[in-house]
Amino acid sequence: MNLETIDNVYFIGIGGIGMSALARYFHANKKQVSGYDKTKSDITDSLIGLGMSVHFEDAVNNIESTFLDPSKTLVVYTPAIPKNHAELAYFNENGFKVMKRAAVLGLITENTQCLAVAGTHGKTTTTSILGHLLNACDVPVTAFLGGISENYQSNLIINGTEVTVVEADEFDRSFLTLSPDFACITSMDADHLDIYGDAEELQKSFKEFANKIKQNGKLFVKSGLPINGITYGIEDDSDYSIVNLKIENGVYVFDVKTPKTTLEKFKFNLPGRHNLSNALIALAMAAEFGCPHQQLAKALASYKGVKRRFSYHIKNDDVVYIDDYAHHPEEINAVHQAVREMYPTKKVLAVFQPHLYSRTRDFVEEFAESLSKFDEVILLDIYPARELPIPGVTSQWLLDKIKNSNKQLVKKANLISKIKESTANVVLTIGAGDIGDEVKHIKQALLHAS
Incomplete structure (x- = not known):
C-alpha cells in the first residue's frame, strides 16, 4: 500500500x-x-x-x-x-x-533507516533516549515513542524522515511487521502469556524478530540473553560496557568501553540500574550509527526522561513522591532497586494497581515477592484493560501472598486518605492502568500535608 x-x-x-x-x-x-x-x-x-x-x-x-x-x-x-x-x-x-497500528508502522519505516527497540521491559525509555540522542546529533529522524517525552512534551520526535526510531512491541507479535537496520533486545522475561502461552513461545518470537533485521544490519542484545549479537552490560566484559561508574549528587557519572576504545565522561540523570542499562544501549546504537562522542555526551546529560517512568512529582526534605508505569514483577524490582539506591534510609510506601487479570494470575507469586520488599504496600483493585474477570483472581488474593505486615487493599475513592495516614517519607505509585489519573490529586494532597 x-x-x-x-x-x-x-x-x-x-x-x-x-x-x-x-x-x-x-x-x-x-x-x-x-x-x-x-x-x-x-x-x-x-x-x-x-x-x-x-x-x-x-x-x-x-x-x-x-x-x-x-x-x-x-x-x-x-x-x-x-x-x-x-x-x-x-x-x-x-x-x-x-x-493494525503495527502494520502501519511497518509501512512507514520500510523505506527508512530503521532503528528498533525490542524487549519486555525498557522499550519506551530506551526509544526516547535513542530518539533524543539522534535528534541532538542532527540526524533527520522521526521517533515514535510509547510515552510522553519530558524533553519534547510529545510521543513523537520529528526532525526529518530518512531515519526512524520505533518500539518493537512483542504484544500480539506486532514487532514481526518490522524489518529494521539496527535493533536491540533489552530483555526477554515471560510476559503476555495470554498471547504466547508460555515463556518458550515468547523467546521463539524474539528470535524470529532478530531474523527480520536487514542484511548487513546490526543486532544488540543485553548480556546473558540467548541470542547472538553485539552485547552490552554494566561493569562486565560485554562489547559495550559501562565502566568507572560513580554517583555524584544523585547523577550517574561513567565511561563507556566500546569494541574499539573508551568514551569518557557521560552523565545521566535517571535513577536505577535499569535506566542506566537503557542509556547504555541507546548510546551503543547511536555510536554505531555514527554519532560523535562529544555530542552524545552533551545530549545524554540533557535527557529528562519519560512521563510515568520514575517521574518525580515531589522531591523535598519532607517527602518524595515518584510515579512509575511498572506493571511486571521485574519492573517493580527495578523501581525498588532505584529507590533504595537513592533513598537508603527512608521508609517507602508502594501503591500498586495490578494490570490485567491474566498477568496477575500468571505472576502472582513474583508480584508478591517484589511488593514484599517495600516498607508499606497499598493495593488497588485489578485494572482490567481489555479483559473480563477471571474467577479467583483478585487483588485480595495477591495481598494475602505479600509477606509484609503493613499492607492493605484500598478502594480508589479512599486512596488519598490512606496515603496521608502513612508515615512513609517516599511514596511510589506504580501500575499501567488508570492510576496515572490519580497522580495530580495525590501530589496536591501530599504537598498540602507537608
Whole structure:
C-alpha cells in the first residue's frame, strides 16, 4: 500500500499512546486525521488542540463525511478494540483499507533507516533516549515513542524522515511487521502469556524478530540473553560496557568501553540500574550509527526522561513522591532497586494497581515477592484493560501472598486518605492502568500535608 495516495487517516483508539504518536505523524505530514476513543484524556485533548477531531461514542454517524471515501481513507485500529465495535465493523464491511497500528508502522519505516527497540521491559525509555540522542546529533529522524517525552512534551520526535526510531512491541507479535537496520533486545522475561502461552513461545518470537533485521544490519542484545549479537552490560566484559561508574549528587557519572576504545565522561540523570542499562544501549546504537562522542555526551546529560517512568512529582526534605508505569514483577524490582539506591534510609510506601487479570494470575507469586520488599504496600483493585474477570483472581488474593505486615487493599475513592495516614517519607505509585489519573490529586494532597 502506498501511503502517498491516502488523504485521510481515521484512528479507532486514537487516544492510545502508540496510536496517538501515529496520529501526530500523519497530521505533521498534512493528512486529515480524525478518530474515536472510549475515554477523554490529556492525550485526546492535545490531539484536539492540534486540530484533529476526536469523538467518544462508538457510532458511525459520528464519523465526518470526509473520512467516508474508501479510496482516500486509511483506517488504523489497535488490537485492544473489541471485535463487536460498530465503527470498525462498518469500515471492514465497506471496502476500506483497515490496518493494525503495527502494520502501519511497518509501512512507514520500510523505506527508512530503521532503528528498533525490542524487549519486555525498557522499550519506551530506551526509544526516547535513542530518539533524543539522534535528534541532538542532527540526524533527520522521526521517533515514535510509547510515552510522553519530558524533553519534547510529545510521543513523537520529528526532525526529518530518512531515519526512524520505533518500539518493537512483542504484544500480539506486532514487532514481526518490522524489518529494521539496527535493533536491540533489552530483555526477554515471560510476559503476555495470554498471547504466547508460555515463556518458550515468547523467546521463539524474539528470535524470529532478530531474523527480520536487514542484511548487513546490526543486532544488540543485553548480556546473558540467548541470542547472538553485539552485547552490552554494566561493569562486565560485554562489547559495550559501562565502566568507572560513580554517583555524584544523585547523577550517574561513567565511561563507556566500546569494541574499539573508551568514551569518557557521560552523565545521566535517571535513577536505577535499569535506566542506566537503557542509556547504555541507546548510546551503543547511536555510536554505531555514527554519532560523535562529544555530542552524545552533551545530549545524554540533557535527557529528562519519560512521563510515568520514575517521574518525580515531589522531591523535598519532607517527602518524595515518584510515579512509575511498572506493571511486571521485574519492573517493580527495578523501581525498588532505584529507590533504595537513592533513598537508603527512608521508609517507602508502594501503591500498586495490578494490570490485567491474566498477568496477575500468571505472576502472582513474583508480584508478591517484589511488593514484599517495600516498607508499606497499598493495593488497588485489578485494572482490567481489555479483559473480563477471571474467577479467583483478585487483588485480595495477591495481598494475602505479600509477606509484609503493613499492607492493605484500598478502594480508589479512599486512596488519598490512606496515603496521608502513612508515615512513609517516599511514596511510589506504580501500575499501567488508570492510576496515572490519580497522580495530580495525590501530589496536591501530599504537598498540602507537608
